[in-house]
Amino acid sequence: MAVKARQRLLAAARELFYSEGVRAVGLDRLLEESGVGRASFYRHFAGKDELVAAMLDDYDSEYRTWLRARVAELGGDPLAVFDAVAERAELTRFRGCAFVNTMAEIADPDDPVHMRAAAHKAAVRDYVAELLTAAGVGAADRIAARWMLLLDGAVVTAGYQRNVQAFSEAKSMAGADLAAE
């Protein structure tokens, strides 16, 4: 195979776990979809939980790298994060935020999987605060927290309403929030 088993597993995990849910997809399904043998799977991961964790790490890294790059392309305006997130949502069959959905499924806040998802959210918030600070905004932390609320709200409502209008609403509220500061 051109692509290694581990990467195929991570790709299949991201796709299947996102579109159907972590608990809804069993190992059999995962192996069939990725074309990886059962034994090979356990050579790469200690178990399903570790695959989920590795997939989230992988996704978190890629997502944030992409977000930084895209916002920079759009000029570095903090408000561009709303455009970037909206773009990403339009690409795939959108079902909300993978990290939020994972925390909804893996309820225990002390579970490593849950903690990784929460850490992703905190990292994005810190990045937004960094953007705001760079733009000369005071109280960047507080604004960033409010913007995360808007981003999560937009992602969730866009997910269950199956339209992307929510993103432009969120952006307009974020702009108003920034101007009011």
Added chain:
Amino acid sequence: MAVKARQRLLAAARELFYSEGVRAVGLDRLLEESGVGRASFYRHFAGKDELVAAMLDDYDSEYRTWLRARVAELGGDPLAVFDAVAERAELTRFRGCAFVNTMAEIADPDDPVHMRAAAHKAAVRDYVAELLTAAGVGAADRIAARWMLLLDGAVVTAGYQRNVQAFSEAKSMAGADLAAE
């Protein structure tokens, strides 16, 4: 037993499915916690899915009845919905919105369970629009949609950050959004 089996099942389902997730809790656990026999369960519900659906219907009805009453108590100001929702969140071990979490777990939008959760969200939105209209606000539908974004954002972020600060942030943004119209 003083309380009928069906009601004990619905109560246990609401508690367990909310705090641990629908797929994470099996029938055995549900029967043990509610003290209902296995056969009795199937005399009341055709299966687990039907219990989930009935529980959501039950919860939706109670929640919206409570919300109407509480907002009325608070004077009927549309912004009071943010206070009411925040109060409710402080009561229990908060883990976000049961309906949003359920849609995250039951991914298929055509699944009866998913559809019930989505219908709840639409019903709450309609109620918010009704409040706004009664308060003489034009474009009530659009504001209601934006407020739902704020409410969902607050509930989600409060859920994974484990604090209720998000609700007051959401209310302040909602007030600004209303004033800007």
Added chain:
DNA sequence: CGTAAACGGTACCGATCGGTCCCGTTTTCT
């Protein structure tokens, strides 16, 4: 009081869950 409905407990079913083990093949690297 007596009858019938509602009930809790349990044994059981096939299917599927995550996980282990072994075998034969393919790929990779020297």
Added chain:
DNA sequence: AGAAAACGGGACCGATCGGTACCGTTTACG
């Protein structure tokens, strides 16, 4: 070319899943 690592397929395991059937007891009501 040859050795070693990586791999896919499948048999198998105990546990648990949702669901069915039958039992004896409790409860409610006429």
